[in-house]
Amino acid sequence: MKKVIYYGIRDIRVEEALEISPGKGEVKIKIKYCGICGSDLHEYLHGPFPESPFGHEACGEIVALGEDVKDFVVGERVCSVIPGSFAEFINCPVERVLKIPADMDWKRAAVVEPLSGAAYALERARIKGDETVLVAGCGTVGLMILLGLKSMGVRNIYMTDLLDYRQDKARDLSATLTWNPLEVKTSTKIKELTSGKGVDVAIEAVGIEATLKDCLSSVKFGGKVIVQGIFTERALVHMLGFVTRETTMIGTNSINPQLALSWLKSGNIRPESVITRIIPLKKIKEEGFEVLAGKSTENIKILVAPFGV
Numbered sequence: 345m346k347k348v349i350y351y352g353i354r355d356i357r358v359e360e361a362l363e364i365s366p367g368k369g370e371v372k373i374k375i376k377y378c379g380i381c382g383s384d385l386h387e388y389l390h391g392p393f394p395e396s397p398f399g400h401e402a403c404g405e406i407v408a409l410g411e412d413v414k415d416f417v418v419g420e421r422v423c424s425v426i427p428g429s430f431a432e433f434i435n436c437p438v439e440r441v442l443k444i445p446a447d448m449d450w451k452r453a454a455v456v457e458p459l460s461g462a463a464y465a466l467e468r469a470r471i472k473g474d475e476t477v478l479v480a481g482c483g484t485v486g487l488m489i490l491l492g493l494k495s496m497g498v499r500n501i502y503m504t505d506l507l508d509y510r511q512d513k514a515r516d517l518s519a520t521l522t523w524n525p526l527e528v529k530t531s532t533k534i535k536e537l538t539s540g541k542g543v544d545v546a547i548e549a550v551g552i553e554a555t556l557k558d559c560l561s562s563v564k565f566g567g568k569v570i571v572q573g574i575f576t577e578r579a580l581v582h583m584l585g586f587v588t589r590e591t592t593m594i595g596t597n598s599i600n601p602q603l604a605l606s607w608l609k610s611g612n613i614r615p616e617s618v619i620t621r622i623i624p625l626k627k628i629k630e631e632g633f634e635v636l637a638g639k640s641t642e643n644i645k646i647l648v649a650p651f652g653v
């Protein structure tokens with residue numbers, strides 16, 4: 345089978361790998377799609393994380409069961425969250441396999457994992473429907489947060505991004521207002537919008553100093569800053585405002601698939617609308633990573649399809 349091997353910065357190769365049967369407690373999945381995550385792009389551009397999650401947003405069909413697997417059957421559609429899924433097949437321990445409804449569209453299944461990240465973040469934030477929220481960043485992370493906020497009944501959602509295309513997407517998905525933080529000073533704008541008070545919650549969904557600062561300077565007294573962006577650089581922040589405003593800052597990096605699936609069941613959100621391109625496995629470097637690395641203005645989530653679209 346074909347599989348992408350990570351060799352180093354900007355060096356990934358599609359190679360022939362041995363197809364093995366699933367081990368004890370594992371299922372073998374024929375991968376329909378595997379999304380390129382922001383964390384994958386970071387590893388591609390800056391080097392591997394300690395426990396590399398490279399290629400973890402997969403969905404597909406179970407084609408074989410290992411010993412002692414009881415709760416799954418061959419032919420079942422699932423999502424899996426295990427690194428190494430830029431491949432035709434993956435063997436995955438059942439704890440990392442998620443059942444999805446039989447009628448769920450594959451494109452939607454492909455973004456259940458990022459939506460689950462937003463679900464976890466928002467659960468930690470304990471947001472209430474009448475609160476006002478700033479989301480810094482309209483990439484996949486920010487847009488999934490937006491859909492989650494909508495599902496939780498939040499109405500006032502302000503978002504920032506440097507790219508018009510992403511801002512447009514956020515407004516399409518019903519963000520209240522968006523702006524470019526290089527053109528409009530975010531903390532000033534937020535004060536204007538909240539009668540000087542600041543937002544209840546600010547969510548950092550980029551992973552850079554500038555957006556973290558915007559979040560810290562835009563929350564109200566006693567407000568919360570949720571940090572979900574993946575930082576590669578250090579951030580230098582002035583802590584005086586953090587202390588005097590008695591801000592709570594929460595880092596978040598896990599997933600809550602059950603909450604995400606419940607949003608999909610009850611709401612009318614369409615997370616698959618962040619998908620901008622579907623590419624073959626063999627083109628993953630040129631049409632996937634290099635396109636995203638080029639600060640492409642019209643791509644958000646790219647899916648890799650090992651067996652064709």
Ligand SMILES: [Zn+2]
Pocket residue numbers: 381382383400401457458
């Ligand atoms: Zn991811």
